[in-house]
Amino acid sequence: MGDVVVAEKLVKNYDEFRAVDSIGFSIHQGECFGFLGPNGAGKSTTMRMIHCASPLTSGRLTVLDMDVQVDPRRIKALIGVAPQENNLDPDFSVIKNLTSYARYFNMEKALALKRSEELLKFMQLTEKRDEMVESLSGGMKRRLIIARALINEPRILILDEPTTGLDPQARHLIWERIRELKRKGVTVILTTHYMDEAEKLCDRLVIMDKGKIVVEGTPRKLIEERIGAEVLEIDEPSPEMEVFVQAKGWDFERTADRLLIYSRCCEDLLGELRTKFQLESVIIRRASLEDVFLRLTGRRLVE
Amino acid sequence: MSLVKNISWRSWSVWKRNRDVFLTTWKTNFLPPFLEPILYLVAMGLGFGVLINDLVFRGETIEYIQFLAPGLLAISIMYGAFFECSFGSFVRMHYQKTFDAMVATPLTIEDVITGEILWGATKSLINTTIVLVVVTAFGLADFPGLIFVPVIAFLGGMMFASLAMLFTALVPNIDSFNYPFFLLVTPMFLFSGTFFPLDVLPNWAQTLAYALPLTHVSIVVRDLCFNYFVLIDLASIAYMIVFTIIFFFASLYLMKRRLIK
Ligand SMILES: Nc1ncnc2c1ncn2[C@@H]1O[C@H](COP(=O)(O)OP(=O)(O)OP(=O)(O)O)[C@@H](O)[C@H]1O
Ligand SMILES: [Mg+2]
Numbered sequence: 001m002g003d004v005v006v007a008e009k010l011v012k013n014y015d016e017f018r019a020v021d022s023i024g025f026s027i028h029q030g031e032c033f034g035f036l037g038p039n040g041a042g043k044s045t046t047m048r049m050i051h052c053a054s055p056l057t058s059g060r061l062t063v064l065d066m067d068v069q070v071d072p073r074r075i076k077a078l079i080g081v082a083p084q085e086n087n088l089d090p091d092f093s094v095i096k097n098l099t100s101y102a103r104y105f106n107m108e109k110a111l112a113l114k115r116s117e118e119l120l121k122f123m124q125l126t127e128k129r130d131e132m133v134e135s136l137s138g139g140m141k142r143r144l145i146i147a148r149a150l151i152n153e154p155r156i157l158i159l160d161e162p163t164t165g166l167d168p169q170a171r172h173l174i175w176e177r178i179r180e181l182k183r184k185g186v187t188v189i190l191t192t193h194y195m196d197e198a199e200k201l202c203d204r205l206v207i208m209d210k211g212k213i214v215v216e217g218t219p220r221k222l223i224e225e226r227i228g229a230e231v232l233e234i235d236e237p238s239p240e241m242e243v244f245v246q247a248k249g250w251d252f253e254r255t256a257d258r259l260l261i262y263s264r265c266c267e268d269l270l271g272e273l274r275t276k277f278q279l280e281s282v283i284i285r286r287a288s289l290e291d292v293f294l295r296l297t298g299r300r301l302v303e
Numbered sequence: 304m305s306l307v308k309n310i311s312w313r314s315w316s317v318w319k320r321n322r323d324v325f326l327t328t329w330k331t332n333f334l335p336p337f338l339e340p341i342l343y344l345v346a347m348g349l350g351f352g353v354l355i356n357d358l359v360f361r362g363e364t365i366e367y368i369q370f371l372a373p374g375l376l377a378i379s380i381m382y383g384a385f386f387e388c389s390f391g392s393f394v395r396m397h398y399q400k401t402f403d404a405m406v407a408t409p410l411t412i413e414d415v416i417t418g419e420i421l422w423g424a425t426k427s428l429i430n431t432t433i434v435l436v437v438v439t440a441f442g443l444a445d446f447p448g449l450i451f452v453p454v455i456a457f458l459g460g461m462m463f464a465s466l467a468m469l470f471t472a473l474v475p476n477i478d479s480f481n482y483p484f485f486l487l488v489t490p491m492f493l494f495s496g497t498f499f500p501l502d503v504l505p506n507w508a509q510t511l512a513y514a515l516p517l518t519h520v521s522i523v524v525r526d527l528c529f530n531y532f533v534l535i536d537l538a539s540i541a542y543m544i545v546f547t548i549i550f551f552f553a554s555l556y557l558m559k560r561r562l563i564k
Contacts, residue, residue, distance in 0.1 A: 014564065051407055054564060073409045081407040087400035091324040100323065103316045104408035152408075 002065075004029050004156055004187050005050060010059035012045050012211075019045045021211035022059065032178065032188040034198045034205030036289075038297050041208040043191040044084050047160050050189065051081045064155065077105065080154030082145045084161050084191075088133045095120065095129045098148055105152045112151075119147040124173060139170040146174065156187045163197060175201060195290040209297045219289050226295060227287035228264025232273075235281035244276060255299055262287070306555050309413035317405065317418025318425070325426075336383075336430040340375045340437045347371055347498075360500070361531060372443035373528040374497035376452060377459075377521035379434045383427035384460040385488060388467035389480050392419050396471065402562060416558050420464040420551065427460025428453055438528070448527035455527065455540075459520040462543050465550035466516065472557035491517040496525070519543055 005027040012020035020042040027033040035043040048054035049061055052072035061068045063075045089097050095116055102112035120126045123143040128136060136144065142162060149157060159178070163171045171194075178188055178201055192198050198205055199219045206216045215222060228251075234241065237259040245252050250269065251262040261269055273279060325332055348368030355367040395401040405415050432453050438444050444452070470483045494501075494508075495517035501509050512518050519539035526536050 053403075053406060073411065076407065077409045083403070083407065085400065085403075087404040089320075089401060089404065090399055091327075096323070100320050101404070101408065103319060104313070104405055104410050106313065106316070106409070 002029060003027060004064055005033075005189070006060075006062050007046075008060040010046070010049065010061055011057045012042070012049060012054065013057045019211055020049070023206075023208070023211075023213045025206055025213065025216065027187060027189060028204075030182065030185050030187055031203040032182055032190060032201050034202035035189070035191040035208060036193075036195070036198055036205055036293060037191075037208035037214075040210075041297075042211040043208055044160055046208075047081075047083075047158050047189065047191065051079055051158055052076055077152065078154060079156040079158060080149035080152060081158045082142075082149040082160065082162055084164075086141055086145065088141060088144060088148070090133050093130050093132055094125060094136070094144060097133060097144060098151055101148050102151045107152070115151060115153075116147075119150055122150075122177065123147040139166045142166060143170065143174070146177070150181075154186065156189065157181060158189045160191050161193065162190070163192065163194065171197070195288060195293055199289045207293060207296055214296045215292075222292050223287050223289060224264070226264070226292045227262045229287060230263040230284055231287050231291055232261040232263065232269050233283040233285065234259040234261070234279070235283075238277075241273075241277055244273075248272070253295065260291075262291070306413060306552060306559075309411040310417050311411075311414055313410055314414045314418040314421060317410065317415050318422045320401075321419070321422040322425070333433065336379060336433040337437065340372075340379070340434045343375055344368060344372065344437070344441055344443075358500070360525075361529070368441070369443055369529075370500070370525075371498065372438045372441065373525035374521055376431055376434050376438060376444075376456075376528070377495065377517060377524045378492055378497055379430045380427045380456045380459040380520055380524070381463050381488070381491060381517050383430040383456075384423040384462075384464035385467045387426045388419060388423035388464040389471055389483070390477065392423075392468060392471045393474070393477055393480070395419075396562070397477070406562075412559055412562055413555055416468060416555055420461065420468055420554070423464025423467065424457050424460030427463065428456045431456035431460075444528040445530045448530040448532075451527050452524055455520065455523050455543075458540070458543050458547065459516075462516055462520075462547040462550060465547055465554050468554035469550055469557060472554055472561050491515050496521045516543070516546055 003026040007026070008024050009022045010020055010024065011018065011022050023046070035046060037043050045054060049056055049068065050063060052068050052075055056069065064078055066075050068075060089100065092100060098116035098119060099112045102116065107115070117126075120129055123146060125140060125143055125147065128140060133141065133144070146159065146162060149159075163174055166174070175197070178190070182188055188201075190198070190201060202219060204216070204218050206213045208214065215226075217225070235258055242254060242259060245259065245261060251264060253260045253262075263269060270282070270284060348371045352367030352371070358365055358367055358370055360370060402412070402415050406412055435444065435449060435452050439449060470480065474480055494512050495515050496512065497517070501512050501518070504512065519542045522539045523536050526532060
């Protein structure tokens with residue numbers, strides 16, 4: 001099983017502004033690969049380059065062993081795209097959105113209708129079959145966009161924030177579907193701002209910031225390496241406590257109102273702290289991808 | 304040239320998309336092109352036309368309404384395509400993001416724009432055919448010339464659709480279409496030999512009028528309605544073909560520049 005997407009020194013400039021800054025990655029056949037990063041990190045721009053909507057400024061990018069600059073038509077025939085921004089066709093009903101989209105792939109009419117009905121079922125939209133798109137809720141629109149992305153039975157599915165703004169039921173449905181597609185061998189490329197989602201779905205992921213890849217790995221490994229198994233959170237710590245932690249050389253971070261101590265550095269943090277301080281508001285919790293993310297991309301808003 | 308290479312038969316799937324939308328709303332689509340020429344023919348042809356005598360066309364004295372009818376056909380050729388590929392295409396491109404959705408499929412941006420322009424020309428063909436039915440019912444177009452009017456409607460439609468697409472590629476927002484409409488479309492509507500013969504104008508204005516695309520459409524359509532066919536018609540058809548090609552490729556180029564980021 002080879003790599004289905006390979007990027008080397010990929011650069012994208014919008015006029016003077018560099019949105020993607022010389023990144024490299026390779027996505028394996030059949031895995032779910034995540035792109036995480038704060039707003040403006042360059043995730044969608046990278047997605048758009050992969051599905052040949054946005055030309056590269058420089059570097060190399062191949063999809064299914066084809067160069068995006070040479071074979072965009074053939075690449076696009078083999079992948080499915082659910083963009084971040086809704087672009088369903090408001091002039092059509094739900095079912096017609098799928099069948100007209102199938103026509104852009106030159107799919108035969110009867111087959112298009114059959115696949116469209118199957119996909120409505122797959123995404124639990126059969127009831128809405130004949131409604132116009134405007135009358136759908138946000139979550140239904142997202143589901144329809146994913147159904148539409150699957151119309152050509154793609155080998156690679158690109159999902160740019162598929163669950164943003166959805167209720168838990170809808171998110172779980174989409175997660176189940178993604179896992180089902182993966183079992184069928186579809187490679188899934190996902191961007192998301194939900195760390196739990198990335199942790200659950202992604203086999204491997206990268207975290208991007210300001211156009212660069214900051215880190216790459218499996219969610220578990222990233223958490224272990226960067227944080228450890230647990231995080232000790234102390235609310236409103238006293239200055240002495242901070243001095244103590246610093247003197248100990250522990251791996252910690254001071255946020256506006258808390259002290260976070262990461263367990264990868266040492267054993268029995270709590271025990272040692274207890275010998276010196278009266279600890280009331282302390283939490284020990286499992287480390288998560290969110291800790292890694294915030295650590296690497298900073299805790300303040302960039303803009 | 305890569306612009307040519309990127310156009311394919313797949314453009315028709317874009318055309319079909321627009322046709323399907325048109326067919327779901329056809330009842331409202333058919334009425335205006337049917338009623339409007341009747342209003343013009345009655346008000347201007349029968350009413351206003353009474354004031355006009357001795358109108359000579361190609362050596363024959365004709366009634367004003369006979370002169371007006373081919374003008375209305377030419378106008379419907381212009382408006383059908385121009386509206387479709389200005390406001391219509393802009394809404395699909397900018398508000399509905401339809402083009403974005405299409406280019407995520409094997410369609411290229413060139414396919415999409417070509418499909419839109421073909422559809423714009425088809426709108427001219429449909430609207431003009433409806434007007435032609437009315438005009439023929441009034442006895443104002445003759446066989447066999449009138450049979451070729453739809454062909455000119457499609458060709459002229461390609462020209463105006465491409466011209467409109469050029470502005471769609473350039474305008475910053477939908478209100479900016481007021482400029483091409485006010486500065487180009489309305490002057491053409493009035494001064495292209497549609498409502499009065501161009502030879503009443505001073506020489507310099509005639510020269511200007513002959514530069515306008517609609518003038519050539521109205522020359523050919525009028526000659527067809529009267530069953531004339533003379534050398535100037537060939538020149539006008541050549542004008543249409545040349546300008547269609549220029550506008551078409553210019554609009555492809557500018558659209559690519561606008562949309563590919
Ligand atoms: N068409 C464009 N023209 C100019 N700049 C752009 C364009 N598209 C994106 N950018 C800029 O490129 C940067 C990366 O944008 P991108 O959409 O890739 O970010 P993202 O990681 O997807 O962010 P988000 O999480 O908000 O979706 C941003 O600073 C954005 O302003
Ligand atoms: Mg994005």
